[in-house]
Amino acid sequence: MTTTASDWTKYARGLADLMQERGDIVSPAWHAAVAGVPRHTFVQRAYEQDNTGQWMNWETSEHWDRVYATRTLVTALDSRRGYPEPSSSSTNPELMVRMLEMLDIHDGYRVLEIGTGTGYNAALLSHRLGDARVFSVDIDPELVTLAGQRLSSAGFRPTLAAVDGQAGLPEHAPYDRIISTCSVPAVPASWAGQLASGGAVLVDLKLAISAGNxxxxxRQDDGALEGRFATRWASFMAMRHENDESVSVPRVEETDGGRSYTTAAPVPPWNSPVVWFLAQLGGLPREVEFGVLLDPETRQPYAASLAAPDGSWTRVNLADQTVTEAGSTSLWEPVEWANRLWTEASQPGWERLGLTVDTHGENTVWLDEPDGEHRWTIAGS
Ligand SMILES: C[S@@+](CC[C@H](N)C(=O)[O-])C[C@H]1O[C@@H](n2cnc3c(N)ncnc32)[C@H](O)[C@@H]1O
Incomplete structure (x- = not known):
């Protein structure tokens, strides 16, 4: 497709109209922001996997129909674990505007974003609030430099910083809103401390892969944070830190294992997001890896598998729900427990789950009410 320099406005407006028609954009100010920010300036090259799993990249200036679309665009890959995996992306605009709408942002608000990435969302915020009220941090200094250049070429100058967002950005606090575009295993106490009275935080709380929302x-009067999970599930890449160590998880054996029984829990459990989340609260190791095992002849999946760093593993046959386990940790027991609890509680959706973050940073997940019968403290928070 051939495009001219001014074509993008037509595509950007088209994207804003589409999201308004679908109900993701409600306020005219966010429609104007999406229509007025050139996403292709922030995402100049995008990476995509072909059907063999190989990463390919494409120039966005050649495909504005794919840039001004409701899709996440991977913008950076990291091969430190021996294979390329996404380390930054421009979030799907549909999810971005849903989050901005949910935050109920008004004129004059000061907003801190954790996870600058491309700078596109910082540009939407700057369009809405003005540069002086937008602050955005990313742990990757190169991304911050590039985002700064692209923001300024599009006419925006929010305050950017290359720091670990776990600590927020205390020097410019207080903020009326904090939005995080990377997930956290627990909401940091520092964020609560940097919110103005009446402030709010929107973040993906993710205890392990796919286990969260x-x-x-x-912000409460005493400085604690409290609220509920969003009805619609969403997922962001995990927050990382400078000294993160990668954990290796042994492969699931194809042997008979030691213990065997039949389960009534959903298989695979990660397709039932609330059960999978509760299973984490019930003691599944954070580093648990999951997958499906393929029949060597037909290449069709025949079992779901879980594996832990201590070598424990679980395999659940998809056809008859037989669980086979080996190792010192039962990885299926937390799933069984979570499924029992979920069934007895009439299969709650996300909206019945909530979180309290006290002033010391202790994160407590609860079902139905903060002081109700079911509460779980997130280990390490
Ligand atoms: C999904 S991307 C952000 C997308 C971005 N908001 C945009 O509009 O393009 C997630 C970002 O979080 C950043 N990140 C990861 N860990 C972080 C941390 N500890 N502090 C701040 N940013 C972090 C990553 O470098 C990555 O750029």
């Missing part, structure tokens, strides 16, 4: 927290 967006949670919308409001």
């Amino acid at each position: 967006l949670v919308h927290l409001h």
Whole structure:
């Protein structure tokens, strides 16, 4: 497709109209922001896997129909674990505007974003609030430099910083809103401390891969945060830190294992997001890896598998729900427990789950009410 320099406005407006029609954009100010920010300036090259799993990249200036679309664009790969995996992306605009709408941002608000990435979302915020009220941090200094250049070429100058967002950005606090575009295993106490009275946080609380969802927290009078999980599930890449160590998880054996029984829990459990989240609260190791095992002849999946760093593993046959386990940790027991609890509680959706973050940073997940019968403290918070 051939495009001219001014074509993008037509595509950007088209994207804003589409998201308004679908109900993701409600306020005219966010429609104007999406229509007025050139996403292709922030994402100049995008990476995509072909059907063999190989990463390919494409120039966005050649495909504005794919840039001004409701899709996440991977913008950086990291091969430190021996294979390329996404380390930054431009989040799907549909999810971005849903989050911005959920945050109920008004004129004059000061907003801190954790996870600058391309700078596109910082540009939407700057369009809405003005540069002086937008602050955005990313742990990757190169991304921050590039985002700064692209923001300024599009006419925006929010405050950017290359720091670990776990600590927020205390020098410019207080903020009316904090939005995180990377997931956290627990909401840091520092964020609560940097919110103005009446402030709110929106973040993906993710205890392990796929085990969590967006949670919308409001600052309480005593400085604690409290709120509920979003009805619709969403997922962001995990927050990382400078000294993160990668954990290796042994492969699941194809042997008979030691213990065997039949389960009534959903298989695979990660397709039932609330059960999978509860299983984490019930003691599944954070580093648990999951997958499916393929029949060597037919290449069709025949079992779901879980594996832990201590070598324990679980394999659950998809056809008859037979669980086979080996190693010192039962990885299926937390799933069984989570499924029992979920069934007895009439199969709650995300909206019945909430989170309290006290002033010391202790994160407590609860079902139905903060002081109700079911509460779980997130280990290490
Ligand atoms: C999904 S991307 C952000 C997308 C971005 N908001 C945009 O509009 O393009 C997630 C970002 O979080 C950043 N990140 C990861 N760990 C972080 C940390 N500890 N502090 C701040 N940013 C972090 C990553 O470098 C990555 O750029």
